[in-house]
Each structure stands twice: as structure tokens, then as C-alpha cells.
Amino acid sequence: MRQFATFSNSFITAIESISKSHNVAHANQTKCKKGEFVKLVPILAVLATVSPVAASDISQELDQVVVTASRVEEKLKEAPVTINVLDKTEVEKIKYRNPSDILTRIPGIYSHDFGGDSEITSIRVATHFTNPYTIVLLDGIPVSNYGSGSSGQFAEINSDNISRVEVIKGPASALYGSNAIGGVINIISKDPSAKPQLKVWSEYGRGEAWRSGISGSGSGEKASFNIDLNYIDNEGWRDNNNLEKKSASIKLQVPISESLMTFKVDYLKKDNQSPSTLTKSEFEGNWQHSYHDLSMSKTDKIAPTISYSYFLEQAEFKTTLSLKDIDSESRPTYGIRLLTFGANTGKYQGRYNQNDDKAANLQFLYSREFTALASKIVTGLDTERSSVDFVSYDIYYTKDAALNKYTSFTTGSKNSSDDITTTMYAPFLQIQVTPIDTLKFTAGGRYDSVKYDFEDMLNNSNNGEKEFDQFSPKLGLTYDFTARLNSYLSYSKGFVVPTTSQLFTSTGANANLTPEKADNYEFGIRSALFQNKLGLDFAIYSMEITDKIVSSGSGWSDPYINAGKTSQRGFEASAVYAPIDMVKLTMAYSYARNKYDNYSPASPQYNGNTVPRSPKHHLNIRLAVLPMDCLEFELEMDEISTQYHDDANLFEYSRPTLFNLRATYNREQWSAWTHLKNLTNQTYATYVSESSGAPTFYSGAPLSLFAGISYKWGE
Numbered sequence: 274m275r276q277f278a279t280f281s282n283s284f285i286t287a288i289e290s291i292s293k294s295h296n297v298a299h300a301n302q303t304k305c306k307k308g309e310f311v312k313l314v315p316i317l318a319v320l321a322t323v324s325p326v327a328a329s330d331i332s333q334e335l336d337q338v339v340v341t342a343s344r345v346e347e348k349l350k351e352a353p354v355t356i357n358v359l360d361k362t363e364v365e366k367i368k369y370r371n372p373s374d375i376l377t378r379i380p381g382i383y384s385h386d387f388g389g390d391s392e393i394t395s396i397r398v399a400t401h402f403t404n405p406y407t408i409v410l411l412d413g414i415p416v417s418n419y420g421s422g423s424s425g426q427f428a429e430i431n432s433d434n435i436s437r438v439e440v441i442k443g444p445a446s447a448l449y450g451s452n453a454i455g456g457v458i459n460i461i462s463k464d465p466s467a468k469p470q471l472k473v474w475s476e477y478g479r480g481e482a483w484r485s486g487i488s489g490s491g492s493g494e495k496a497s498f499n500i501d502l503n504y505i506d507n508e509g510w511r512d513n514n515n516l517e518k519k520s521a522s523i524k525l526q527v528p529i530s531e532s533l534m535t536f537k538v539d540y541l542k543k544d545n546q547s548p549s550t551l552t553k554s555e556f557e558g559n560w561q562h563s564y565h566d567l568s569m570s571k572t573d574k575i576a577p578t579i580s581y582s583y584f585l586e587q588a589e590f591k592t593t594l595s596l597k598d599i600d601s602e603s604r605p606t607y608g609i610r611l612l613t614f615g616a617n618t619g620k621y622q623g624r625y626n627q628n629d630d631k632a633a634n635l636q637f638l639y640s641r642e643f644t645a646l647a648s649k650i651v652t653g654l655d656t657e658r659s660s661v662d663f664v665s666y667d668i669y670y671t672k673d674a675a676l677n678k679y680t681s682f683t684t685g686s687k688n689s690s691d692d693i694t695t696t697m698y699a700p701f702l703q704i705q706v707t708p709i710d711t712l713k714f715t716a717g718g719r720y721d722s723v724k725y726d727f728e729d730m731l732n733n734s735n736n737g738e739k740e741f742d743q744f745s746p747k748l749g750l751t752y753d754f755t756a757r758l759n760s761y762l763s764y765s766k767g768f769v770v771p772t773t774s775q776l777f778t779s780t781g782a783n784a785n786l787t788p789e790k791a792d793n794y795e796f797g798i799r800s801a802l803f804q805n806k807l808g809l810d811f812a813i814y815s816m817e818i819t820d821k822i823v824s825s826g827s828g829w830s831d832p833y834i835n836a837g838k839t840s841q842r843g844f845e846a847s848a849v850y851a852p853i854d855m856v857k858l859t860m861a862y863s864y865a866r867n868k869y870d871n872y873s874p875a876s877p878q879y880n881g882n883t884v885p886r887s888p889k890h891h892l893n894i895r896l897a898v899l900p901m902d903c904l905e906f907e908l909e910m911d912e913i914s915t916q917y918h919d920d921a922n923l924f925e926y927s928r929p930t931l932f933n934l935r936a937t938y939n940r941e942q943w944s945a946w947t948h949l950k951n952l953t954n955q956t957y958a959t960y961v962s963e964s965s966g967a968p969t970f971y972s973g974a975p976l977s978l979f980a981g982i983s984y985k986w987g988e
Contacts, residue, residue, distance in 0.1 A: 341439040341459040353749025353761040359438040372427040380845040380863035385960040389516035396455035399887035406455040431520035434501040444767025446745035454767040465497035466490040476981030481508040512563040556970040588641040599630040621670040632659035647707035690730035718746040757801040767791040808849040838871035890914040919963035929955040
């Protein structure tokens with residue numbers, strides 16, 4: 274590790290010395306030519322020698338086409354919601370290893386890196402492992418089952434098969450149902466290319482982290498295809514942090530007269546080890562340490578999808594059937610407790626879990642445009658049928674006190690065996706009218722009906738069922754002041770059904786829980802100003818969540834109850850400033866005030882407290898410099914304010930400011946990149962929490978260097 278850090282420092286020093294030894298005399302000398310890869314032009318020289326010109330892409334952002342806000346294609350400026358888009362260029366540049374690498378660039382998102390590709394992500398509403406306040410979609414299909422928790426959804430996605438990412442914020446239950454209180458993240462996979470292409474790539478970095486892949490794409494008269502295969506083998510920088518992941522995505526499109534058939538298969542096989550959280554003294558003593566060497570998580574997934582789209586002059590009909598089969602097993606690091614009585618006194622009790630998850634999603638969608646009032650309707654039906662067979666065994670760990678590590682374990686008896694079947698159907702309707710060219714009104718709603726059937730294989734007396742019905746409306750309008758100044762105003766309701774864990778399987782399960790409900794008001798501005806040199810978007814929102822599910826006490830077995838009310842109020846802004854073609858400054862800022870307005874079990878009471886893991890301020894700034902049209906440097910700064918670990922607001926954590934540096938070189942068919950993460954080598958935690966009245970920390974990575982290269986045949 275020390276040698277790697279020494280090499281990284283030497284690498285940075287070399288870049289600085291090379292940069293200082295080269296100057297640019299004229300702007301027209303910035304073209305990439307053979308042998309000029311080493312000419313890394315200093316930022317000051319670029320600014321001094323190039324005449325200002327307008328940025329070419331800022332003016333196009335209001336007119337870019339998105340699909341997530343209404344489930345059909347529309348211009349971004351027509352959507353009465355806050356929406357952020359990470360396009361193909363940005364996704365390719367970042368080449369994220371953990372989803373937090375890319376999601377922290379968007380204001381209002383909380384994304385916590387748990388090593389490898391493991392994460393917890395939510396929008397606007399701070400989350401825990403079991404709080405599902407954000408939906409992740411893959412091509413419009415939910416990645417996880419209806420009502421499931423929000424952790425680890427990105428880990429099931431082929432990260433190299435992403436064309437763009439669309440994020441809509443605020444309750445989206447009027448189109449997507451339960452869990453979309455914070456918002457929706459829709460990952461759009463790659464489509465076939467117009468001409469044949471073949472690409473191979475490989476990357477190596479800290480922690481003996483190898484990533485490699487091969488992809489091919491092309492189109493013919495009768496069919497088109499896209500294939501993406503990649504492999505990850507990462508030893509990890511922390512103890513017990515290995516990751517091996519194999520992913521494959523295949524898409525085949527067949528045009529048939531006025532229609533299009535799409536066949537898609539996603540396959541994943543993953544073997545992951547998870548290091549433990551650390552106490553304060555452990556974190557400050559050795560943040561690389563993990564006292565849990567025996568944890569593991571294995572996943573096998575196959576998900577075929579078939580869709581049929583029929584196009585008319587002013588209408589489209591689309592139906593999609595998506596299947597999913599996931600087998601997983603795990604020995605988690607959480608829920609481990611010291612036994613003080615019985616045959617295993619002195620040992621630590623944990624769990625070994627097995628899951629067999631099968632699901633089918635069937636979607637129908639119809640959209641039509643009308644000449645009267647330039648109106649449009651979008652209507653459809655979502656259905657889901659899923660079954661989860663869950664089995665858990667007691668395991669007993671032996672811990673070496675001197676090493677502060679678990680060294681062995683024995684497997685005990687089966688402690689639970691459950692079968693949970695979920696049935697859901699939800700019709701939805703959205704209407705948009707345009708009374709004048711500059712003004713659009715949108716109204717819509719969705720009715721969700723969901724039923725859980727729970728079967729306890731060890732104790733039939735616990736068997737039961739639970740049904741929920743919920744209607745979620747929304748209203749919105751957009752107004753164009755000018756072609757480059759757009760505003761929107763919206764109201765929306767959202768809801769979250771209790772998870773099956775909260776209803777049936779956890780120690781605090783309560784079958785009488787009702788859905789959490791949210792009301793949200795939002796106003797925003799989108800603009801391209803100063804001859805398109807400045808793109809500026811901001812949004813102000815106010816949301817209240819009622820019937821929030823909280824624990825009725827401080828004990829681990831206290832039941833869940835609907836006794837909470839929180840308010841989420843905030844301001845989000847994003848700006849892109851491109852004074853010249855060769856320099857772009859991008860900023861994402863969010864201010865969030867997340868409070869418990871009411872938290873009223875008998876004890877404890879947290880009225881007025883700040884919701885944990887929700888810092889007031891988050892600022893992300895990127896400076897991109899393109900000294901040549903084939904070479905780009907990006908310096909990123911990420912700053913968050915102090916946050917609380919716990920509901921009682923007894924423990925605070927102030928994360929240091931983090932810097933990342935990226936360099937990308939593209940010349941003809943070749944591409945090369947170098948990424949330096951945590952440039953100043955800060956010791957920090959990516960996630961803070963509280964356990965047994967004391968703070969716990971999940972360590973973030975130190976200074977890490979990654980370098981890769983790719984070659985592409987075809988256009």
C-alpha cells in the first residue's frame with residue numbers, strides 16, 4: 274500500500290512538472306496530433322491564449338429528450354418536475370466503480386459507498402437499509418420488488434451497459450407507485466449502434482482492482498443488436514473487501530412494419546465480501562481494519578425482457594414483460610450479538626440467509642397526441658407478481674480478542690423459513706394540455722392495489738395477508754418566459770407501503786402498519802443565459818411525510834408503529850459555466866432541512882430533531898479543462914456539512930472535503946484514462962450510524978489511482 278501511495282504521489286508530481294514545461298502559443302494549436310499526448314497544457318496558459326466562445330451544449334439541455342417524467346418521450350423543459358440527466362458522455366468519462374461516484378454529482382442525492390459496487394442511495398429523504406424512499410429503474414422496469422428496501426439496487430446492474438441516467442425528484446407515485454417519495458432513478462441501457470462496432474477495454478487500480486470488458490453492436494435490415502460483457506476482480510483496499518462480478522447484457526431489436534420488437538437479457542454472478550463498520554476508537558486507530566473476515570454475499574441473477582412497440586402517426590402502444598430470477602445467500606455483518614447465556618455463552622450469534630426471488634412485471638402503455646389544445650394523454654397498467662422464499666440459520670462466531678476478529682463459526686438450527694408472495698396492479702393516467710404555446714398543464718394519477726401473502730413454514734399460526742389500496746394524484750404546469758428561460762410548478766402525493774420485514778419477519782414486525790404518505794410542493798427555473806455560456810437550474814421544495822414508520826422504543830425488539838411526521842424543505846441548484854470551449858465549470862448544490870416534526874412513541878421522543886445522515890449543505894464542483902480536443906482534465910471537489918449519526922442528535926460527524934482528479938485522452942480508436950480518487954488522502958467515513966448508544970463508521974477509501982485503456986473498431 275505504501276508503495277502504491279508513493280507511486281501515486283510521484284505520478285502527480287510528474288504531471289505537475291510536465292505541465293509547467295509546456296505552453297500554448299495559439300488557440301489553433303489545441304488539435305490532437307500524433308506524439309502530442311504528453312503535452313499537458315496548464316490551465317492558466319489556456320485561459321490566457323484562447324478567445325471566448327459560446328459553449329455548444331448548454332443551449333441544447335432544455336430541448337433534450339427525456340422519458341422518465343411522463344414515461345414517454347418529451348423535451349426536458351415540458352416536464353413539471355425537477356429532473357437531472359447524466360448523458361452518455363458524462364457516464365463514459367466517470368466510468369464509475371461505485372454508484373456514488375456518479376450520483377454525488379447530482380444535487381439532492383444521498384449516496385453512501387460501502388465498497389466495491391455496494392451502496393445505499395436515496396433522493397431528498399435520508400435513508401437507512403430498510404427505508405425504501407427511492408425507486409431505481411432499468412429501462413423503466415423496477416430493479417427490486419414492489420415495496421422492497423432501497424439498499425444495493427445498483428449492484429444488480431451491468432455498469433458498463435449504461436447510455437444515460439435520468440433522475441426525477443419529489444413524489445412520483447402518480448406514475449411509479451410505492452417507494453417513489455424521494456424520486457426515481459431511471460438507468461437507460463445502450464441501444465444498438467447504426468454501424469458495426471467492437472470495443473475492448475481494461476482497467477487496473479488500487480486494491481488489485483481489475484475491470485475488463487468487451488462489447489459489440491450493429492444494425493442490419495432485419496435486426497440490430499448490442500452485447501456487453503464485463504468482469505470485475507477487486508481485492509479491495511480494506512480487509513475482507515473482495516469482489517468478483519461477471520455481467521452480461523444482450524439486446525436484440527427487430528423492426529416489423531410499423532412496430533418494433535425488443536428482446537433483452539441481463540445476467541449477473543457476484544461474490545462479495547463486506548467489511549464491518551467500526552467503532553470510533555477502531556476507526557481512528559486503523560480505518561482499514563475489519564474485524565469480520567467471514568462475511569459474504571453471493572448473487573446469481575438472470576432477467577429476460579421482451580417488449581413490443583406499435584407506432585402510429587400520433588400514437589404509440591407498448592407492452593413489456595420482464596422476468597427476474599435471483600438466488601442469493603449471505604452472512605451479513607449486522608445483527609451480531611454476544612450471547613450471555615445458554616450452550617453458546619461467550620460466542621457471537623449471527624445469521625446465514627438464503628433467498629430465492631422470482632418476479633414477473635407486465636406493463637401496458639398507450640400514448641396519443643391530439644391537435645386540440647396540443648394535448649396528449651398517457652395511460653397504462655402496471656402489474657407485478659413476485660415470490661420470495663427466505664430461509665435463515667443461526668450461526669455462532671468465535672472471536673479472537675487479541676486480533677479483534679471473528680476467526681471461525683459453526684452453523685446452528687434454522688430460525689426462520691418464510692414464503693412471501695406479492696400481487697400488485699396499478700392503472701395510471703396523465704393528461705397534458707397546451708392552452709397557449711408557452712404554457713402547459715399536466716394532471717394525472719395512479720391507483721395502486723397490492724396484496725402480501727405471508728406463510729411461515731416453521732409456525733403456521735403466524736401466516737397472514739395484508740392489502741393496501743392507494744390513489745396518488747399530481748398537478749403541474751410549465752411556462753416558457755423565453756426560448757431559454759423555463760419555469761415549472763407542481764404538487765404531488767406519494768406513499769410507501771410497509772416492507773414485508775416491517776409487517777412480518779423482523780423482531781419488531783407489526784401487521785397493523787399503514788403506508789407512509791407524502792405531500793410535496795415544488796417550484797423551479799431552468800435557463801441558458803449569457804449567450805448560452807451559463808446554464809442555471811434551481812428548485813425549491815417543501816414535503817411532509819406523515820404516518821412515518823418508527824420504532825416504538827429503543828430496544829431491538831420493540832415493534833414498529835406509525836407515529837412519525839417529518840418535514841423535508843430545501844433548495845437545489847445546478848450550474849454549468851463555459852466561458853470558452855476549452856473550460857467548463859459545473860456546480861451542484863443542495864440545502865436540506867430534514868426534521869422530525871413529530872416522533873411520539875412513549876419513549877424516546879425526538880420532536881424537532883434533525884433526521885440523521887442528512888447534512889444541511891452539499892456542494893459538488895467540477896472544473897473541466899480541454900487543452901486539446903482529445904484531452905480532458907477534470908478536478909472535482911465534494912463538500913458536505915456536519916451531520917448527525919442518530920435520531921437523538923447526540924453524535925455529529927464532519928466529513929473532510931474530498932478531491933478527485935480525472936484525465937481522459939481520446940484519439941481515433943484509442944481511449945486512455947487515469948483517475949485519482951481522494952487526491953489529498955483524507956481519512957473519512959462514507960456512512961455514519963449509531964449502535965448500542967455509540968457511533969459507528971464505515972470507512973471510505975484513501976488515495977487511489979486507477980488507469981485504463983480501450984480500443985474501438987468501427988464508428
